[in-house]
Amino acid sequence: AQSVTQPDIHITVSEGASLELRCNYSYGATPYLFWYVQSPGQGLQLLLKYFSGDTLVQGIKGFEAEFKRSQSSFNLRKPSVHWSDAAEYFCAASNYGGSQGNLIFGKGTKLSVKP
Amino acid sequence: DAGVIQSPRHEVTEMGQEVTLRCKPISGHDYLFWYRQTMMRGLELLIYFNNNVPIDDSGMPEDRFSAKMPNASFSTLKIQPSEPRDSAVYFCASSLVRAGESGEYNEQFFGPGTRLTVL
Numbered sequence: 001a002q003s004v005t006q007p008d009i010h011i012t013v014s015e016g017a018s019l020e021l022r023c024n025y026s027y028g029a030t031p032y033l034f035w036y037v038q039s040p041g042q043g044l045q046l047l048l049k050y051f052s053g054d055t056l057v058q059g060i061k062g063f064e065a066e067f068k069r070s071q072s073s074f075n076l077r078k079p080s081v082h083w084s085d086a087a088e089y090f091c092a093a094s095n096y097g098g099s100q101g102n103l104i105f106g107k108g109t110k111l112s113v114k115p
Numbered sequence: 116d117a118g119v120i121q122s123p124r125h126e127v128t129e130m131g132q133e134v135t136l137r138c139k140p141i142s143g144h145d146y147l148f149w150y151r152q153t154m155m156r157g158l159e160l161l162i163y164f165n166n167n168v169p170i171d172d173s174g175m176p177e178d179r180f181s182a183k184m185p186n187a188s189f190s191t192l193k194i195q196p197s198e199p200r201d202s203a204v205y206f207c208a209s210s211l212v213r214a215g216e217s218g219e220y221n222e223q224f225f226g227p228g229t230r231l232t233v234l
Contacts, residue, residue: 036225043119043206043225090158094221102148102171103223105158 002027004093006106013081014114021076021109023091031093033074034103035065038088047089050074061085086113117141119226121207127232133195136229139188140209148223149182149192150206158206164190197233204228 003026013019025031032051036044048059055067065076074091088110092103120139128134140147148163162172167184175182179198184190194201208223 041227043227044208045225046222049222102160102163104160107157 002031002093002104004091004104004106006089006091006109008109009107010110010112012112012114015083016080019076019078019081019085019111021089021091021111023074023076023106024072025074025091025093026072027093030069033065033067034092034094035059035063035074035076036090036092036105037061038090038108040087044090047076081111081113083113083115086111119207119209119224121205121226121229123229124227125230125232127234128197129234130198131196132233133193134197134201134231134233136192136205136207136231138190138192138207138226140190140207141211141224142188144209144211144224145187146210146212146221146223147184147190148208148210149190150208150225152204152206152228153202161192194231197231199233202231202233204230 005024007022034049035047037047038044047063048057048065050057050067058064063076063078065074067074088108090108091106094103119141122137126134145166149161150158151161152158159174161174162182163170164184167187180194182192206225206228208225210221210223212221
């Protein structure tokens with residue numbers, strides 16, 4: 001079955017430290033991949049997306065993600081975390097081009113930032 | 116531009132009551148999605164529409180749940196009768212198919228959610 005796995009439920013990093021959030025997918029073919037962020041009490045906001053081409057994609061708020069086909073991974077990174085980055089992060093995948101577009105989400109990784 | 120609008124933001128009701136959640140998608144978007152988020156199950160897709168027509172309702176948990184989209188600017192998710200296990204945050208999202216370098220893609224925009232508590 002198609003699935004998205006985020007192995008880390010909760011991560012704590014110090015402000016200014018680097019961050020990597022892991023995401024693995026299980027699909028028959030390379031899906032379209034997304035990272036969303038959810039701040040407390042808010043909806044989900046799209047950080048970045050990957051469809052094809054350059055395997056390193058840049059997103060908003062200084063985030064980037066790297067697609068690695070051999071590892072079926074799409075990890076999210078940020079070189080220097082800010083306190084405002086504390087939120088929950090969701091990786092998602094879709095195996096449809098666009099006419100359907102429904103997403104399968106991972107369970108999320110909650111990020112805490114220490115001062 | 117206003118984003119996806121959901122109402123109410125919070126709903127507290129008693130078991131057995133009917134609950135109606137409302138969503139106004141972003142103008143011009145032709146897809147609308149309803150999700151449910153719980154601690155145990157994470158984010159689950161309940162149903163989605165394309166051009167007001169339900170496409171996939173396989174995620175609707177049972178017959179107590181129903182969704183309608185009478186026009187392009189409004190959708191409802193109804194639970195009748197409600198049960199305590201329906202307590203969750205319900206999100207609505209809308210999207211527009213866009214042309215990308217490798218074909219079409221869908222980018223979903225989420226509303227702020229409705230937090231439902233069934234006592």
